[in-house]
Amino acid sequence: MKAAELFVRCLENEGVEYVFGIPGEENLDVMDALLDSPIQFITVRHEQGAAFMADVYGRLTERAGVCLSTLGPGATNLITGVADANLDHAPLVAIAGQAGTNRLHKESHQVLELTKLFQPVTKYAASLLEPEIIPEVVRKAFKVAQTEKTGATFIEFPENVAGMVVDAQPLRVSHPPDPEPPAAKVEEAARLISAASNPVILAGNGVVRSGAWKQLASFADKLNIPVANTFMAKGVIPFRHRCALGSAGLQANDYISCGFSKADVIICVGYDLVEYHPYLWHPTRDRTIIHIDRSPAEVDAHYPVAVGVSGDLKHSLERIAALANPHEGHHMRPLRERLVEEMDQHRDDTGFPVKPQKIIWDLRTVLDLEDIVVCDVGAHKMWMARMFRCEHPNTCIISNGFASMGIAVPGAIAAKLANPQRHVVAVTGDAGFMMNSQEIETAVRYQLPIVILIWHDGSYGLIEWKQLNEFKRSSNVHFGNPDFVQYAEAFGAKGFRVEKTEDLPHILQEALASNTVSIIDCPVDYRENIKLTEQLGTLVCPI
Numbered sequence: 298m299k300a301a302e303l304f305v306r307c308l309e310n311e312g313v314e315y316v317f318g319i320p321g322e323e324n325l326d327v328m329d330a331l332l333d334s335p336i337q338f339i340t341v342r343h344e345q346g347a348a349f350m351a352d353v354y355g356r357l358t359e360r361a362g363v364c365l366s367t368l369g370p371g372a373t374n375l376i377t378g379v380a381d382a383n384l385d386h387a388p389l390v391a392i393a394g395q396a397g398t399n400r401l402h403k404e405s406h407q408v409l410e411l412t413k414l415f416q417p418v419t420k421y422a423a424s425l426l427e428p429e430i431i432p433e434v435v436r437k438a439f440k441v442a443q444t445e446k447t448g449a450t451f452i453e454f455p456e457n458v459a460g461m462v463v464d465a466q467p468l469r470v471s472h473p474p475d476p477e478p479p480a481a482k483v484e485e486a487a488r489l490i491s492a493a494s495n496p497v498i499l500a501g502n503g504v505v506r507s508g509a510w511k512q513l514a515s516f517a518d519k520l521n522i523p524v525a526n527t528f529m530a531k532g533v534i535p536f537r538h539r540c541a542l543g544s545a546g547l548q549a550n551d552y553i554s555c556g557f558s559k560a561d562v563i564i565c566v567g568y569d570l571v572e573y574h575p576y577l578w579h580p581t582r583d584r585t586i587i588h589i590d591r592s593p594a595e596v597d598a599h600y601p602v603a604v605g606v607s608g609d610l611k612h613s614l615e616r617i618a619a620l621a622n623p624h625e626g627h628h629m630r631p632l633r634e635r636l637v638e639e640m641d642q643h644r645d646d647t648g649f650p651v652k653p654q655k656i657i658w659d660l661r662t663v664l665d666l667e668d669i670v671v672c673d674v675g676a677h678k679m680w681m682a683r684m685f686r687c688e689h690p691n692t693c694i695i696s697n698g699f700a701s702m703g704i705a706v707p708g709a710i711a712a713k714l715a716n717p718q719r720h721v722v723a724v725t726g727d728a729g730f731m732m733n734s735q736e737i738e739t740a741v742r743y744q745l746p747i748v749i750l751i752w753h754d755g756s757y758g759l760i761e762w763k764q765l766n767e768f769k770r771s772s773n774v775h776f777g778n779p780d781f782v783q784y785a786e787a788f789g790a791k792g793f794r795v796e797k798t799e800d801l802p803h804i805l806q807e808a809l810a811s812n813t814v815s816i817i818d819c820p821v822d823y824r825e826n827i828k829l830t831e832q833l834g835t836l837v838c839p840i
């Protein structure tokens with residue numbers, strides 16, 4: 298068969314359902330071979346959109362999302378989304394066409410050394426220089442992407458190789474199990490936890506990747522230890538759980554900072570340092586840190602690990618919980634109560650523009666607990682991470698490793714493809730929205746009824762917030778916007794504008810019930826940003 302056909306058979310062999318991308322001149326054979334495959338190609342409007350779709354698809358399904366571009370400019374357009382997946386530890390395989398191997402050695406139209414370009418943003422980057430290596434390269438790209446810590450990989454496919462004839466088969470797919478946690482480490486961790494006077498758990502995205510949230514909740518429940526989660530781990534412990542303290546990750550003082558400062562033992566479970574630097578929650582460097590994860594701890598001066606338990610995360614949690622002595626209760630409940638008071642404070646507020654807390658209240662009220670929100674990056678992300686309650690993991694997708702703006706709209710498209718039975722809402726700032734708003738056309742074309750909720754402030758809000766905190770004045774952050782309702786309608790989507798705060802719940806309900814893409818222009822009152830900073834700046838520890 299043709300090498301391109303073998304390549305597509307290999308993708309099928311990996312269980313690929315969708316390839317997100319834009320065809321080009323250098324991948325004609327692959328595009329043609331895809332026509333005879335059950336894999337659905339999702340034609341997008343910018344390669345960055347394709348990469349973000351693959352990124353979120355990977356996070357939600359735990360199987361590598363796949364994106365495809367042509368060589369040169371198509372491939373460079375993929376990079377931000379690929380880097381996002383890699384630093385957020387989402388499994389993703391990126392594929393780019395390449396010029397024929399007879400012109401890679403010289404100055405040549407659209408040619409860049411793509412494997413070199415992708416090496417810093419992936420775990421593995423290879424070129425298909427011979428058709429015979431296709432089964433190995435594809436298997437390796439998927440295996441590496443899907444192995445802890447999961448991330449991005451890259452395959453370059455020269456056009457002349459894609460057209461060659463080859464006699465080979467896809468390789469058998471296997472998922473090697475994690476090693477068992479060493480018994481001595483389990484015992485040591487249990488001993489330290491039993492001896493602690495005020496332990497706290499910091500749970501990260503690794504708990505989601507390992508599917509270990511039930512074991513985490515049982516661990517906390519049995520041992521009576523409170524749990525804070527990182528932004529990407531929202532929902533790993535249901536917010537209603539008596540041990541849940543809420544999200545940690547604001548680059549400022551918060552109730553949870555007080556919890557860390559009072560703790561003597563901090564148990565980090567599936568925690569990625571990339572999300573929330575240890576100097577922010579462990580400035581004193583003097584607490585006992587227990588690291589429980591599938592892989593050993595990153596080296597960091599503020600992360601001195603007293604005992605590291607590496608191996609199958611579910612088993613580690615079960616075994617430590619079985620050995621450790623339960624604590625009688627915990628004293629951190631007031632941290633959660635203060636946060637809940639804040640969450641509830643503006644539920645009936647009618648002030649306009651709408652306060653962030655009120656937008657979040659209304660959104661949480663209209664959505665089912667299993668519906669999915671994909672958050673963009675900005676001030677709205679900080680509010681959502683802190684105040685949007687989650688009862689299940691992967692119901693509020695946040696990019697907090699690479700933290701790239703522009704993920705929400707393409708991410709919501711992928712979330713809807715992966716979970717057609719659930720409502721999917723993209724929560725985005727007006728700037729992040731405009732970075733990939735062209736993908737509205739993709740959503741309309743594939744009839745994916747997502748809701749896009751724009752927090753409209755005419756500014757790079759998070760940056761303005763930081764500038765005002767630091768210098769008491771803002772610098773070059775304001776911009777104009779199109780009329781978002783007309784913009785939506787120009788794509789054949791529905792547009793809504795919130796003109797009164799009281800209207801937001803009905804508008805959200807109407808948008809969710811609609812069978813097409815809906816875009817809600819919601820003016821937001823970001824004077825609340827500075828108020829929050831001031832309030833947290835003078836926060837008195839309630840425990």
Ligand SMILES: Cc1ncc(C[n+]2csc(CCOP(=O)(O)OP(=O)(O)O)c2C)c(N)n1
Pocket residue numbers: 673674675676677678700701702703725726727728729730752754756757758759760
């Ligand atoms: C691609 C990218 N460019 C720049 C940044 C830096 N940045 C982080 S938040 C932000 C402003 C976001 O503005 P907007 O989307 O309107 O959201 P808001 O902060 O107003 O809620 C910027 C510029 C980034 N994270 N990603």
